[in-house]
Amino acid sequence: MPELPEVETVARGLDKRIAGDVIESVWLGEKPEPLKSPAKQIVSVLERSRIAHVRRVGKHIVFDLERTSRNGKGKPQLHGQWIVHLGMTGRMQVAQPSDEILKHTHAVLKLKSGRELRFVDPRRFGRLAVVQLDTKTPAGFAAPGDEPLSAQADRFVELFRKRKTPIKSALLNQKLLSGVGNIYADEALFRAGIRPKRRASSLSREQLTKLHASLIEVLNEAIALGGSSVSDYVNADGETGFFQLQHRVYGREGDPCLVCETPIRRVIIAGRSSHYCPHCQH
């Protein structure tokens, strides 16, 4: 399940491999496609564009697209963006045309270098969209919430301190912070010693500050290990991540807490499995 560290890893891998390449043609799969923009519009923005950069915004992969003006002179201009959300099972593959097309391949971009960029997503929770940069949206795509790694501590506290919802639900709310998902919410709460069901508004300023530090710590550690491969996540090179080996609570129901050996508990919050140590977290 790609969350911030996994999307960061994929975006970095793609940037390394395909930045500078040019999209020559685009194929999109049959309906129902996982699209947020009309297929026609996606094709028109992508085709003949140069991929200037690939980067992460929240849980989205953003491709900054350039075109040179009609007469071929002058500097390339940033004219649009391709936004990819991997959902649960989405994958971006840099492939050779001779490579087997995987089942559930929904998009294939032919690149000038001869390679193909493919979007594969069995569960179809992923989404594709384009943004056309014009006077209406000069700044381009923006996530609805703050970047967890950039938000300052006082801003973080302010985002959560008045929420009556469980802190776990608040962490998953992309309109507050963009990028935190189920795994890293649980791991950050464990490190901060806070139970997932605690109302956000019941937490002290100190606790929220601690949570902020714990979240940044766990996200950075996960990025350093290439993310967590729990089910089918792989990076742009088809490699798994390694942070799943560092999980302290996620997926460890019944296993002993690594600190106190109390069995880890699992409860459902907002329809999501939430893991915590009943002894270490309050």
Place this chain on the structure above:
DNA sequence: ACTATTTCCTGGATGC
């Protein structure tokens, strides 16, 4: 304005 719940989707795991 918030918060909680339901829905989408498929593959893998489980149970009889």
Place this chain on the structure above:
DNA sequence: TGCATCCAGGAAATAG
């Protein structure tokens, strides 16, 4: 072995 059922979850949609 085979078939039915359950479960995973990001985020939009719906309900309260």
